[in-house]
Every structure is written in C-alpha cells, then in structure tokens.
Amino acid sequence: xxxxxxxxxxxxxxxxxxxxxxxxxxxxxxxxxxxxxxxxxxxxxxxxxxxxxxxxxxxxxxxxxxxxxxxxxxxxxxxxxxxxxxxxxxxxxxxxxxxxxxxxxxxxxxxxxxxxxxxxxxxxxxxxxxxxxxxxxxxxxxxxxxxxxxxxxxxxxxxxxxxxxxxxxxxxxxxxxxxxxxxxxxxxxxxxxxxxxxxxxxxxxxxxxxxxxxxxxxxxxxxxxxxxxxxxxxxxxxxxxxxxxxxxxxxxxxxxxxxxxxxxxxxxxxxxxxxxxxxxxxxxxxxxxxxxxxxxxxxxxxxxxxxxxxxxxxxxxxxxxxxxxxxxxxxxxxxxxxxxxxxxxxxxxxxxxxxxxxxxxxxxxxxxxxxxxxxxxxxxxxxxxxxxxxxxxxxxxxxxxxxxxxxxxxxxxxxxxxxxxxxxxxxxxxxxxxxxxxxxxxxxxxx
Amino acid sequence: xxxxxxxxxxxxxxxxxxxxxxxxxxxxxxxxxxxxxxxxxxxxxxxxxxxxxxxxxxxxxxxxxxxxxxxxxxxxxxxxxxxxxxxxxxxxxxxxxxxxxxxxxxxxxxxxxxxxxxxxxxxxxxxxxxxxxxxxxxxxxxxxxxxxxxxxxxxxxxxxxxxxxxxxxxxxxxxxxxxxxxxxxxxxxxxxxxxxxxxxxxxxxxxxxxxxxxxxxxxxxxxxxxxxxxxxxxxxxxxxxxxxxxxxxxxxxxxxxxxxxxxxxxxxxxxxxxxxxxxxxxxxxxxxxxxxxxxxxxxxxxxxxxxxxxxxxxxxxxxxxxxxxxxxxxxxxxxxxxxxxxxxxxxxxxxxxxxxxxxxxxxxxxxxxxxxxxxxxxxxxxxxxxxxxxxxxxxxxxxxxxxxxxxxxxxxxxxxxxxxxxxxxx
Numbered sequence: 001x002x003x004x005x006x007x008x009x010x011x012x013x014x015x016x017x018x019x020x021x022x023x024x025x026x027x028x029x030x031x032x033x034x035x036x037x038x039x040x041x042x043x044x045x046x047x048x049x050x051x052x053x054x055x056x057x058x059x060x061x062x063x064x065x066x067x068x069x070x071x072x073x074x075x076x077x078x079x080x081x082x083x084x085x086x087x088x089x090x091x092x093x094x095x096x097x098x099x100x101x102x103x104x105x106x107x108x109x110x111x112x113x114x115x116x117x118x119x120x121x122x123x124x125x126x127x128x129x130x131x132x133x134x135x136x137x138x139x140x141x142x143x144x145x146x147x148x149x150x151x152x153x154x155x156x157x158x159x160x161x162x163x164x165x166x167x168x169x170x171x172x173x174x175x176x177x178x179x180x181x182x183x184x185x186x187x188x189x190x191x192x193x194x195x196x197x198x199x200x201x202x203x204x205x206x207x208x209x210x211x212x213x214x215x216x217x218x219x220x221x222x223x224x225x226x227x228x229x230x231x232x233x234x235x236x237x238x239x240x241x242x243x244x245x246x247x248x249x250x251x252x253x254x255x256x257x258x259x260x261x262x263x264x265x266x267x268x269x270x271x272x273x274x275x276x277x278x279x280x281x282x283x284x285x286x287x288x289x290x291x292x293x294x295x296x297x298x299x300x301x302x303x304x305x306x307x308x309x310x311x312x313x314x315x316x317x318x319x320x321x322x323x324x325x326x327x328x329x330x331x332x333x334x335x336x337x338x339x340x341x342x343x344x345x346x347x348x349x350x351x352x353x354x355x356x357x358x359x360x361x362x363x364x365x366x367x368x369x370x371x372x373x374x375x376x377x378x379x380x381x382x383x384x385x386x387x388x389x390x391x392x393x394x395x396x397x398x399x400x401x402x403x404x405x406x407x408x409x410x411x412x413x414x415x416x417x418x419x420x421x422x423x424x425x426x427x428x429x430x431x432x433x434x435x436x437x438x439x440x441x442x443x444x445x446x447x
Numbered sequence: 448x449x450x451x452x453x454x455x456x457x458x459x460x461x462x463x464x465x466x467x468x469x470x471x472x473x474x475x476x477x478x479x480x481x482x483x484x485x486x487x488x489x490x491x492x493x494x495x496x497x498x499x500x501x502x503x504x505x506x507x508x509x510x511x512x513x514x515x516x517x518x519x520x521x522x523x524x525x526x527x528x529x530x531x532x533x534x535x536x537x538x539x540x541x542x543x544x545x546x547x548x549x550x551x552x553x554x555x556x557x558x559x560x561x562x563x564x565x566x567x568x569x570x571x572x573x574x575x576x577x578x579x580x581x582x583x584x585x586x587x588x589x590x591x592x593x594x595x596x597x598x599x600x601x602x603x604x605x606x607x608x609x610x611x612x613x614x615x616x617x618x619x620x621x622x623x624x625x626x627x628x629x630x631x632x633x634x635x636x637x638x639x640x641x642x643x644x645x646x647x648x649x650x651x652x653x654x655x656x657x658x659x660x661x662x663x664x665x666x667x668x669x670x671x672x673x674x675x676x677x678x679x680x681x682x683x684x685x686x687x688x689x690x691x692x693x694x695x696x697x698x699x700x701x702x703x704x705x706x707x708x709x710x711x712x713x714x715x716x717x718x719x720x721x722x723x724x725x726x727x728x729x730x731x732x733x734x735x736x737x738x739x740x741x742x743x744x745x746x747x748x749x750x751x752x753x754x755x756x757x758x759x760x761x762x763x764x765x766x767x768x769x770x771x772x773x774x775x776x777x778x779x780x781x782x783x784x785x786x787x788x789x790x791x792x793x794x795x796x797x798x799x800x801x802x803x804x805x806x807x808x809x810x811x812x813x814x815x816x817x818x819x820x821x822x823x824x825x826x827x828x829x830x831x832x833x834x835x836x837x838x839x840x841x842x843x844x845x846x847x848x849x850x851x852x853x854x855x856x857x858x859x860x861x862x863x864x865x866x867x868x869x870x871x872x873x
Binding site: 099 | 543686
C-alpha cells in the first residue's frame, strides 16, 4: 500500500530534515501556547439507504435501490475550544456502493472537504455533536445528495479513557430514500499540536514621529444600482453511459438521460461600484463615459453575490425504457462583478456556480454523472477554488446606463467523465433593470 | 488521460545477464499504460469449488489503469521493480480495481458484494539473459484483492499475459510491452477468462534527480532476520445491516484469518543520521553500540522488507456454508524509529491480507498489524528479538473485527559502516 511506502519515506526524510534544521526546543519553550490539540480518530461513518415507498420511491423509480457510503478517516484530527469544542476530521476515503434489482454501482468521492464537529454541552447533561459533512453523498450512484447528508447530530459521551465517544445511529430521509447513519467514531487523546510551541504573540510599534499631513485627491466614481430578475429558459445536459468497461462500475451501461437546470423567482438588487483617482473634478457625464470605456476600476467587494435555489430535473432511461426521474432544488450562486484592481476588462462578468462545499449540485437522487464530470473542460473563472462554475456570460461595459439589460449565462461543450459522456447546452437569461446611477467625482483624503 | 508508470530497467550484473551491456547501472524509462483488464470467474466443480466451498460465487474484476496517475520503478543492485501508484481519490470508473461478485444462496436469493480498491500495484521485473519480462502489474502481489470472494493470484497466473523485450531496446525507450490477450484459467475452485487489452508504451528515458550540497553523516548496519515465529489472528464478522453488510455480502458472516510469518531471511538496515561534524561515537551510541556519545540530534531509522509475508489460513462461515483457504501472504515491511532512548517498531503488510474467501481489508497503512516499543539499549546485542503485539479492534467496510497475537522476529546486526552523503533532492 502506498501508505507504508510513504510512511517509510516520511520517517527517513523527517530524520534528515530535523538534523538539518537543528531546531532548538528550548528557544521556543518560553512562548505560551494556544493551539488546537491533535486527537486520534477511531471508527468511521456509515450511511445506508434504500428506496422508501413512504418517501415516494415509486414516482422516482428507485424502490429497488439500496446503497451505502462509508467514510473512513485518516486517524488524526484536530480538537479545539473550551465549553464549546470544534473538531476537524480528515476523511481518507469515501466509498459508495449501490445495488438495484439488476445492477450495481460503486464510486469513490474526492475527499477535499473535512468533516467538522461542534460538540456542545447538552441540556440534560453530556454533550451533543453536530456533524457537518459537506462532501458526503452517493456520488454517481443512486442515493442521497450532499445536501441530504450534510448535517446530523449525535449524543456524545465523554470519559477519561475513551475521550469523546460519538458512537450511535440516527435515521434520515433523503428524497425517495430512507436510511440510517451509524457512527463508530471516537476521539481519543489530545496531545498539544507540534506547532503549539509556537504561540500567539503580538507586536506593536510605537513611533514618536509626527503624522504626515493629510492630502486630498479627486476620486472619480460611478455607482450603478440594478435589479436582476429571472431567469428565462434553462441549461441542459444530455448524457449517456460511456462505452467499454468504464460504464460497469457506476451502472451506466445502456443508459441515456437529461438534466435541466432552471432558476425560479430570483429578484435581487445590487450595486456595481467603480472609481479611480483623477487630477481634477469630473462631471456625471464624463464619469459615465469613463465607466463605459473601462477606465474606472471596479470595487472588488461590490457587485452581486446571490445564493438561491435552482431546480434540477433529471430523467434517466435504461435500454430505451424509462428508469428514473426526479426534480430537486439545489443551491446555486450567481456572481456578477466588474474587472478588479488587477484586471483589465470591458465587461461585467457573470458566473453561475455551485456554492462552497456542494460538490454534487447537478445531481438528483437518480444515478447520473457527477457535477465535476459535467463541467469538466469548462474554463470559467470560479469565485474560489471550491466553487464550481457551471455557466458564464458578460454584459459589455458600454451598455451600462441603459434602462434594461440582459445577461445570458451558458457553458456549451462536450464532456467525457467517469462512466458517462455527454454534452452541455442551453442558456439562462436574466433581466437587469436600472434603478439609479450616481456618477461624478469627490475630493477625498488620501494617506 | 493515460496512466503513467516510470519503468526502470537496470543493467547491474546478474548471474546470467549475458549479452547485456554492463555499462548501464540504472536507468528510468517513462511508460504509459493503455487498455483494461477484465477477469470473469465462477465457481467450477472441475476446478475444485466444492472442496473450497466457492461454487456459489461468480463475478468480475475490472481494472482500467488508463485514468490512474503516478508510478515509479526502481532499479537497484540487479533488481528491477515496477510500482504504479493508485490514486485513492479516483473514481473506480476511472481507475483502480473494482469487483462485483454474486452468490446464490440456498434459498435462491442472489447476494452481491461490490467493492473497489485503489492500491499501489507492485510487480517485479525479471531481467534474464539480456531480456526484460513484464507481466500485468500487481496481479501476483494481491494488488487486485478486494473484500469479495474471488480467485487468488496463483489461480489466474497462467492466464495473465507476459511480454518480453531485449533489455537494450527497452532502455532506449519508444517501445512497447504488448499484453493483449484473451485466455482461460481454472484453479483454486474458480474458472473463467482473462481479457487484457493492456499495452505498456515506453517513452523517453528519464534523467535522475540531483542531490543537494547539504551533507549528513550516516552510519549503517545491515540487519538480517534470522528467525520468525508467532501468529496473528484476525477475527471478524459481518457488520449489522445498518453498516452496509448487505452491499458486501457479509451479513451473518463470521470468520478468522491467521497469519504465520515465514522466515525468509529478510535483509534490511538500520541507520543513524546526524550532522557531519558529530563524532562517530555519537552515532554508535544512538545505535546502542557505545555509551560514550551524545545521542541528541542523532536520528535512528531502520527497515526490513519481505516479499512474502508468510502463510495465511482462513475459515469463514455464512449461512451454514464454510469457506476455507490458504494463501501465501504478500509483501510486508518492518519500520523502526528511535526517539528519546526508545525504539518503536511497526510491522505491516504492504499488500492486503486476502484470499479466495470474502473478508475484510483492515487499513494497515494507518495502524500497523503489530507493533512494539522497546528501550534502545535492547538492540545493543549482536542479535536481538522484537516481540510485536497485535491487540486491537478494527472496523472495515462491511466488517467488524479484532486482531490478536504476537510475532517474534530475531534480527542479527552487521558491522557498522560510516559514510558522508548528500541529502537527496525531491
């Protein structure tokens, strides 16, 4: 196993590194420590589910589905806090298994997201733990979505020998499925982290120098307040099980399907702000002209960052026969921003993304391609590394100031993922209405 | 995306390396793997399934290395080895080994076991008479072992394609090992078909990394295992249904697997590392060979490797059906690290402890199979014994278990050799 090759290499290199670094422990001993503790993580989380008639499995077509996801941990975690403790656990593997009447599915999920615990005193003694596991889902197999499994709570007991004992189980429902979460987790030990010899310290500088006189400069600005509503039409994905043995693991052989993403009832107001320093006063017309020409720099923290539910519809057929269909609401993020201080641009860019931690925003409870499969190769800049762009579009700066604008977000292209191949198409159309414009220049103090 | 494995072919003197150039001591050649391997099997009375109680099983093992990443092959002192790293975060639809095995129960129900593993697969390369031979990586080292029942490496060995290239041609690169074949096998109670579309494409030779200007002093002693005894027993049972036994066909299963370490005279080493300016007596003291030095800042590290861990014997019962099997264990390692006057030793298999019967694969890469911590002075003698204990519960997908037992390893020390070496770059 790679673990032992890595362990051997890690031990050898650590020995060499320690010799070379020549760290003097005594030099750091005087610094006080405020740091998370290392804890030993024993056990795992297991979610099992099956299609439930009481939860509407017939309508979706998954009554014959059963599955499980096993979350194993790396053996070490971090624990910190006082009366309310928080712990970070690091999944080492997340394995999904699924069975249906005449098929099987197995998938492994990326383990980028930590599992976080909030351990609080319970009202009647003992503790309760809230488990936040944003990256856990059924993956490409039929089963719960990440939103279904993202949160859970368990009773926790504490002892000198065991530490925090989170062993227990909780039932859950997830769309057309019902299931059980079983925790065999224990958090033991709690040695101070190696880094605890470092600590917090503050530096302060005092200066007896006279502060420099305040200067004033002209700041040219434009603030455009808009209302966005929408959207018309929808994004679409067509997919099919890939050929060869690649379709076997995720039970996609002979399947064809469609995904549709539509936005309903979105209405937000926001302001785009841009400015620059100038040598003299600029009037409203001049500032607007400079805005449209791209001469002003947009505020990095302005624009629109809207979170809202989108509706995902999926239909799946096997060998030409309808097999599974469902609609779910999934969180989406719409970001509208102009070029920042480091960028140059002639447009307001819009991006539709999956919010932080929701790695299966394009999934329903039916089997299907992972979100990462669908958007692979779509080169859109994401708001952050953990948010996955799905569609993008632009509004030319020269159009700012018009009473009505349209933002069209799309992301056409082909994809070939693990077990599924397909194509993206369609577009989402948002309407923007101008509420107000303030533009001109002011004298402002500059340091 | 292609699966990349670095293939090193060496030219160090082997007993029968006639015709091969003796000038090349080591080399690395990049390799790209395409295709897939599909092993279909079923319990076969003609192959002895009744004696092993595996007649009710049928399944498939599928390996698609094209999507995997990584791999390195090392060549040292006449031995070549291909190691391909599996990415544990990859979907089994992309890479890794996955299997589905069905079992017909006495009541007519079909039970299923579904599993996937993404292990590093290691295979030795044989250099003989100027030729290098390559078989499908990992098959003979339990690299395809999952928690489901299935054939052992020895059962399918005759059906696994083998390819050869002249060593000098391989070292030049831009050649390929063609492992495409469809063959049948029968053995160990199973019969079936191996379909391989694998081709290993050799790219350009790689240059080796350099070393830094920083130097350390290293004192090394060879270690030789002279005797091994004891046993480790793995007791296990299928987990409750709420913990997924139904998807690994482990509900109601109870079994045990016993490991007896085999004495193979494994050879390894123990080293003391320190700053160049430190006197030799400090290093010898750290190794327990002297009492006149200072050990602060001297780090002791040791390892022993086995190509065959020992013998595995398992007995399992499920629904009044008993499955028994014996298998040779795969590779194993003993790692030792000294800190603060004590030596900790951890013993773990590199390959899963698996056989033809269904069973767990406890994560020994996180917690070793057996371990011990002893005073460093214990290893001062020319021959010392490590008593490694395995006493802990474990959980694995679909299984709960307990490890018990003790392994005794008698280790003989060689003569210390000191050298100054540059620290390696990544």
